[in-house]
Every structure is written in structure tokens, then in C-alpha cells.
Amino acid sequence: DSGVTQTPKHLITATGQRVTLRCSPRSGDLSVYWYQQSLDQGLQFLIQYYNGEERAKGNILERFSAQQFPDLHSELNLSSLELGDSALYFCASSVDGGRQPQHFGDGTRLSIL
Amino acid sequence: QQQVKQSPQSLIVQKGGISIINCAYENTAFDYFPWYQQFPGKGPALLIAIRPDVSEKKEGRFTISFNKSAKQFSLHIMDSQPGDSATYFCAAIRSNAGGTSYGKLTFGQGTILTVHP
Numbered sequence: 484d485s486g487v488t489q490t491p492k493h494l495i496t497a498t499g500q501r502v503t504l505r506c507s508p509r510s511g512d513l514s515v516y517w518y519q520q521s522l523d524q525g526l527q528f529l530i531q532y533y534n535g536e537e538r539a540k541g542n543i544l545e546r547f548s549a550q551q552f553p554d555l556h557s558e559l560n561l562s563s564l565e566l567g568d569s570a571l572y573f574c575a576s577s578v579d580g581g582r583q584p585q586h587f588g589d590g591t592r593l594s595i596l
Numbered sequence: 597q598q599q600v601k602q603s604p605q606s607l608i609v610q611k612g613g614i615s616i617i618n619c620a621y622e623n624t625a626f627d628y629f630p631w632y633q634q635f636p637g638k639g640p641a642l643l644i645a646i647r648p649d650v651s652e653k654k655e656g657r658f659t660i661s662f663n664k665s666a667k668q669f670s671l672h673i674m675d676s677q678p679g680d681s682a683t684y685f686c687a688a689i690r691s692n693a694g695g696t697s698y699g700k701l702t703f704g705q706g707t708i709l710t711v712h713p
Contacts, residue, residue: 485639514699526640526685526703539698573639581697582628582647582689587639 486510487588489574495594501562504591508555508576514538515557516577516585517549521570532557533580561593569595599623600688602704610712615673617707619686622667626688630701631660631671634683643684644671676711683708 486509494502508515517529528541532551543549546564551557561568571592575585602619609615621629630645646653646660646669653660659672673680686704691697 485641487639516699516701518701525705526701528700528702531699538696539700541700575639577699579697580699581691582645583699584630584642584645585699585701587632587641589637589639 485586485588487574487576487586489588489591491591493592495596496564497596498564498566500564501560502564502593504559504572506557506574506588509586512576512578513555514577514580515551515555516575517559518573518575519570520573531580538580564595566595569593599702600686600704602686602707604707605705606708608710608712609676611676611678613676615676615680615709616670617684617686618668618670619704620668621688623690624667625690628689628691629662629669630687632685632687634685640685678711678713681709681711
């Protein structure tokens with residue numbers, strides 16, 4: 484158990500809808516990261532938050548947004564969903580940014596019908 | 597843009613054999629190179645990591661070899677066991693820019709390792 488909790492584990496929805504994925508980092512970790520894993524793109528970095536503020540951004544679509552709250556949990560919002568958004572979405576956390584080990588949750592599997 | 601290239605895509609070895617997975621990178625600003633292990637239904641888990649000022653790091657049966665001039669690094673799994681069957685990802689980070697630390701992991705495409713008993 485990595486100590487990172489992601490909910491829900493599975494999400495099935497339709498095109499055009501909006502969903503929210505939630506992540507609770509390990510106790511004491513200040514950084515939260517979001518990654519997308521798909522068969523064709525592999526594991527792709529989306530965004531990093533550190534202590535409530537955006538720290539780094541990857542190839543995150545404009546339809547996607549994230550935030551980190553004062554209690555350090557994070558949410559990833561996906562809107563106007565398309566079939567291609569079907570993927571595994573992982574959250575990771577670390578004590579700090581940079582080289583500190585990132586501990587991954589078990590992901591949310593998003594299926595768009 | 598594929599900044600970290602990993603090979604092979606899949607690998608089958610016999611129990612007790614050596615598994616070798618290779619990665620090459622392009623961005624010379626990368627300064628930290630971790631390897632992750634992922635089992636089905638689970639998130640990636642950190643296995644071992646290396647900095648570019650070290651040519652080799654060993655932890656138990658797992659060894660990273662690093663060649664800075666060739667911009668290549670590899671994972672060696674000695675005495676491979678069926679329990680090692682998983683997907684392995686190399687990754688790279690440029691952890692510092694302008695005095696601020698960043699944790700953006702750039703992953704290779706992954707290697708599916710199967711160890712036969």
C-alpha cells in the first residue's frame with residue numbers, strides 16, 4: 484500500500500460529460516502529481532501541484548483542470564469528455580518536488596462510452 | 597515527442613536468468629533516472645534510481661548501469677524470479693530549474709517482463 488488514495492477506482496460515463504477524480508496524498512507529502520496512462524501514449528505527466536500551487540504542467544488538455552486544496556488533497560476535473568479520454572489516471576505524491584520518490588496510487592480507470 | 601526510448605517492448609526469461617532493459621534519453625538536462633515496476637491493477641512503484649554522476653547502482657538483485665556520454669541507462673535483474681513478472685518503466689526527471697524543484701517524470705514506453713518458472 485503506497486498510502487496514496489484515489490477515488491473512484493472505476494468511472495463509466497458518456498461523451499460530453501464532466502467527471503472529477505480525487506486523490507489523497509500520503510501523510511506529510513506536499514506535492515501531488517497527475518499522470519494519464521493509455522495504450523497508445525503510455526504514461527504521460529499532466530500536472531504537478533506543490534503545497535496548493537501549480538508547480539509544473541505537461542501536455543494537459545484545456546478541457547482538463549486540477550487543483551490542490553488546503554488539506555493537500557487534489558482533484559482532477561475532466562470536461563467535455565471524448566472517447567479518447569478513456570484511460571487510467573494516476574495520482575502520485577512526494578514529500579517535495581524534484582528527486583523525491585513519487586508514490587503512486589492505484590489509479591482511476593475512466594471509460595467513455 | 598518521445599524523450600525517453602525504452603527497449604525491448606517485451607522480454608521473456610527463464611527463472612534464474614538475467615533480465616536486461618535498456619533506455620536512451622535525449623534531454624541532457626535530465627538529472628535523475630528512476631525505474632518503476634508496475635503490476636496489473638496497481639500503480640507504478642519505485643524500484644531503484646540513479647543520478648548521472650554515478651555509473652552504477654545496485655540494490656539487491658537490481659542494478660542500474662548509467663552511461664552519461666551515450667545518454668543511455670539500463671536495468672539488470674539478476675536471478676530473475678516469476679514474481680518479477682511485471683511491466684517495467686524507465687523514467688527521467690529534470691529536477692531543478694532556476695532554483696525551483698520539479699517532479700515531472702518522463703517515462704519510457706515500458707517493457708513487459710515474463711519470467712518462466
